[in-house]
Amino acid sequence: MPALQYWSFLVAIGVLVIAGGIFAGLTIGLMSLDETNLAILKLSGTVEEKAWAARIEPIRRNGHLLLVTLLLANTVINETLPVLMHSLKWDGYKAVLISTALIVVFGEIIPQAICARYGLQVGAFFAYPVRILIWVVYIIAYPIARLLDWILGHKHGVIYRRSELKELMALHGEDQEGPLTKDEVSVLRAVLELRDKSVLNVMTSLEHVFMLPLETKLDRPTMENIMKAGHSRVPIYASDRGCIIGVVLVKQLIINDPDDAIPLSDIKIRRLPRVTARIPLFEMLHVFEQGGSHMAVVYDSLPGQTEQPGESSRNGEALARIVQPTWTYASPRQADSSGGNVLGIVTLEDIIEELLGEEVRILGSTLRACVRVYMEITGRL
Numbered sequence: 001m002p003a004l005q006y007w008s009f010l011v012a013i014g015v016l017v018i019a020g021g022i023f024a025g026l027t028i029g030l031m032s033l034d035e036t037n038l039a040i041l042k043l044s045g046t047v048e049e050k051a052w053a054a055r056i057e058p059i060r061r062n063g064h065l066l067l068v069t070l071l072l073a074n075t076v077i078n079e080t081l082p083v084l085m086h087s088l089k090w091d092g093y094k095a096v097l098i099s100t101a102l103i104v105v106f107g108e109i110i111p112q113a114i115c116a117r118y119g120l121q122v123g124a125f126f127a128y129p130v131r132i133l134i135w136v137v138y139i140i141a142y143p144i145a146r147l148l149d150w151i152l153g154h155k156h157g158v159i160y161r162r163s164e165l166k167e168l169m170a171l172h173g174e175d176q177e178g179p180l181t182k183d184e185v186s187v188l189r190a191v192l193e194l195r196d197k198s199v200l201n202v203m204t205s206l207e208h209v210f211m212l213p214l215e216t217k218l219d220r221p222t223m224e225n226i227m228k229a230g231h232s233r234v235p236i237y238a239s240d241r242g243c244i245i246g247v248v249l250v251k252q253l254i255i256n257d258p259d260d261a262i263p264l265s266d267i268k269i270r271r272l273p274r275v276t277a278r279i280p281l282f283e284m285l286h287v288f289e290q291g292g293s294h295m296a297v298v299y300d301s302l303p304g305q306t307e308q309p310g311e312s313s314r315n316g317e318a319l320a321r322i323v324q325p326t327w328t329y330a331s332p333r334q335a336d337s338s339g340g341n342v343l344g345i346v347t348l349e350d351i352i353e354e355l356l357g358e359e360v361r362i363l364g365s366t367l368r369a370c371v372r373v374y375m376e377i378t379g380r381l
Helices: 003-031 035-044 047-060 063-087 092-117 119-125 127-136 138-152 162-174 182-196 220-229 281-289 316-322 348-356 362-377
Strands: 233-237 244-249 274-276 295-299 342-347
Touching: 003 047, 003 063, 003 092, 003 119, 035 047, 047 063, 047 119, 047 127, 063 092, 063 127, 063 138, 092 119, 119 127, 127 138, 162 182, 182 281, 182 348, 233 295, 281 295, 281 348, 342 348
Parallel strands: 274 295
Antiparallel strands: 233 244, 295 342
16 A cells, blocks of 8 residues: 555544544533523623523534434444554454544543533534534434434423422532532522421411500500510500401601600501411512511411412412402501401511521611610600
């Protein structure tokens, strides 16, 4: 064999090994990037990552067509190598050993190791050549890809279940060098668990609720008790603690002179929403989002409620089914007796504490400070 032809075959073998390695690496790199990964990178990645994801997304959208194209190209190359080596008049065992070493080391192990780590960058670099290759083998690859779509389905990306997301967050929290702190992971996991918890899990039971009877007079002992309680809102009841008629805001009370002993019945009382203990916390959070109140009375049952736990209640019609009545700034004088037994109260702070995993004290401390300053100024403390 002439020397020129011999070296031409060697160069061709080297080119084929490199090409086979590229196709093998792209198979790992591109197929490991599903549409969910690419969508996330396009929305929240760096400028370079957004550009890389935008290049890859068109060819990755039809995953089976891409897979068949890369495997066809790699198979053709692997089958061509022995033919070229045979043309060099190498012995059988020699050709087998050399081709195996070249394919395994340079055509499989090294490219796949690189692309498994840098799949996004390598995939973006070869995105346009791969697109051309898809059209070259389209007549053969398309029917096979369609058959795979029919048998296996067209996969659009990984969608994690709630439990999987929780464990994913936990793994991020365990990684010391991860992008999320333990507090961030704790809050994220608490948000995912919020749907499985009801008002009953976080409410304050009736016997532990600080409240005042309607006939109370706002004298100095009463104001001191309110200050010590440290709440921003105080429920008001009529005949007994189970007859809650509404709530007063503490910031409305501190402007009154304790020496006047103004009856609580003369203060504007805001009616509270009524909910049942089985309402999921997410639904309760939607109630508080309406902005009318940060407190609700919890009943064991209410007439006409059809909302089931876990259903979405973002629309006004659904909220109307789980909250009775709507908020009003009237001054009620008796409790609505159309519901069941009062179990306690739930506040927005209760839900926030469930999310944070610790008690929220800032607001109560601020109110106590305001009341203390006022009473010091008036010389009554």
